Amino acid sequence: GLVDKEGHRHFMAKEIHEQPEVIAHTISRYVDPSTKTVRLPNGVFDFAKLDRLTVTACGTAYYAGLVSKYWFEKWAKLPIEIDVASELRYRDVPWTKNGGALFISQSGETADTLAALRDARANGQQIATVVNVAESSIAREADIIFPMAAGPEIGVASTKAFTCQLVSLACIAIAAGRIRGTLTAEEESVLVTSLLEIPRLVSEALKQSDKIETIARDIAKATGIFYIGRGVSYPIALEGALKLKEISYIHAEGYAAGELKHGPIALIDENLPIVVIAPKDAHFEKTVSNMQEVMARDGKALMVSCKDGIAEAGGKTWAAIETPQTHPMLAPIVYTVPVQLLAYFTATTKGTDVDQPRNLAKSVTVE
Numbered sequence: 096g097l098v099d100k101e102g103h104r105h106f107m108a109k110e111i112h113e114q115p116e117v118i119a120h121t122i123s124r125y126v127d128p129s130t131k132t133v134r135l136p137n138g139v140f141d142f143a144k145l146d147r148l149t150v151t152a153c154g155t156a157y158y159a160g161l162v163s164k165y166w167f168e169k170w171a172k173l174p175i176e177i178d179v180a181s182e183l184r185y186r187d188v189p190w191t192k193n194g195g196a197l198f199i200s201q202s203g204e205t206a207d208t209l210a211a212l213r214d215a216r217a218n219g220q221q222i223a224t225v226v227n228v229a230e231s232s233i234a235r236e237a238d239i240i241f242p243m244a245a246g247p248e249i250g251v252a253s254t255k256a257f258t259c260q261l262v263s264l265a266c267i268a269i270a271a272g273r274i275r276g277t278l279t280a281e282e283e284s285v286l287v288t289s290l291l292e293i294p295r296l297v298s299e300a301l302k303q304s305d306k307i308e309t310i311a312r313d314i315a316k317a318t319g320i321f322y323i324g325r326g327v328s329y330p331i332a333l334e335g336a337l338k339l340k341e342i343s344y345i346h347a348e349g350y351a352a353g354e355l356k357h358g359p360i361a362l363i364d365e366n367l368p369i370v371v372i373a374p375k376d377a378h379f380e381k382t383v384s385n386m387q388e389v390m391a392r393d394g395k396a397l398m399v400s401c402k403d404g405i406a407e408a409g410g411k412t413w414a415a416i417e418t419p420q421t422h423p424m425l426a427p428i429v430y431t432v433p434v435q436l437l438a439y440f441t442a443t444t445k446g447t448d449v450d451q452p453r454n455l456a457k458s459v460t461v462e
């Protein structure tokens with residue numbers, strides 16, 4: 096049925112493993128595989144006229160928004176800003192006349208996000224949402240609903256909703272680029288081809304489960320852990336750290352790889368594991384050099400990269416998780432899987448209540 100664990104120990108495990116399927120569903124809502132183009136629902140923002148996009152969300156959905164910033168800037172050359180919903184209203188946002196506001200939410204009921212939506216509406220913005228629950232308050236109050244097809248998510252720690260949000264946002268940013276004339280048909284076709292490969296690559300990434308479970312036995316003993324990434328991988332470092340603290344109660348921090356040397360490196364010693372999100376992209380060498388700075392201080396580096404990346408730089412790391420190579424801009428979708436599994440198995444090793452972690456709620460309806 097829709098809401099049983101289908102043989103998995105926890106809803107979270109079931110939802111992690113559903114990702115190839117729900118990601119494929121979400122892609123099919125946007126992509127025409129025969130023409131290799133992205134279609135958007137009718138009546139969306141006039142991206143050609145849009146002068147600014149304000150993206151707002153909470154928690155995991157906020158990190159999806161952070162990834163989309165890199166996409167909208169690169170493909171659509173669209174000025175975009177992103178903030179957490181609980182802060183947006185406390186700033187004097189310089190709203191523009193042709194501004195759009197995009198709200199990302201799994202539940203569609205998060206009080207902070209809804210309040211931020213109403214604030215953007217009061218300031219004359221066109222309102223769109225990437226939302227999972229179609230009959231929710233946020234869906235009702237938005238002008239435009241961008242679909243995502245994650246299906247019901249029961250585990251409090253968001254997993255499949257996050258990757259489906261990423262897929263939706265990637266498609267919206269690609270279409271925005273085409274409409275604004277900043278992405279060529281050729282570039283669109285390359286990206287769509289890569290998107291269509293993602294469900295298979297996510298299945299591939301899931302095959303590292305057993306290896307990650309073994310690594311998690313050591314991670315479970317740590318009192319603190321860092322995650323680092325650069326560019327589109329930076330928000331995945333943040334999401335990895337959030338997932339770990341939510342369900343394993345281990346203190347975790349995500350950092351931009353280049354910021355590590357500006358403070359947190361002081362904490363590195365042989366007891367502090369550091370997860371390095373390092374897909375093979377233009378930033379690979381720099382991220383590896385940050386990893387080596389950690390290793391030089393006896394930090395335990397866990398490298399997450401593709402086969403070639405690990406062969407090139409992973410020789411002396413404490414551990415490595417092989418993750419399939421994809422289009423470098425789309426790597427966040429695939430690289431989310433190992434950080435989800437690492438959090439999951441760390442929590443099951445510790446024996447915490449994975450689906451109902453202490454103090455957390457699936458949907459937070461107070462500000």
Ligand code: G6P
Binds near residue numbers: 200201205455
């Ligand atoms: C809660 C949940 C998080 C979620 C956040 C935003 O804090 O525990 O997992 O990311 O709310 O929820 P939303 O439904 O708006 O995406």
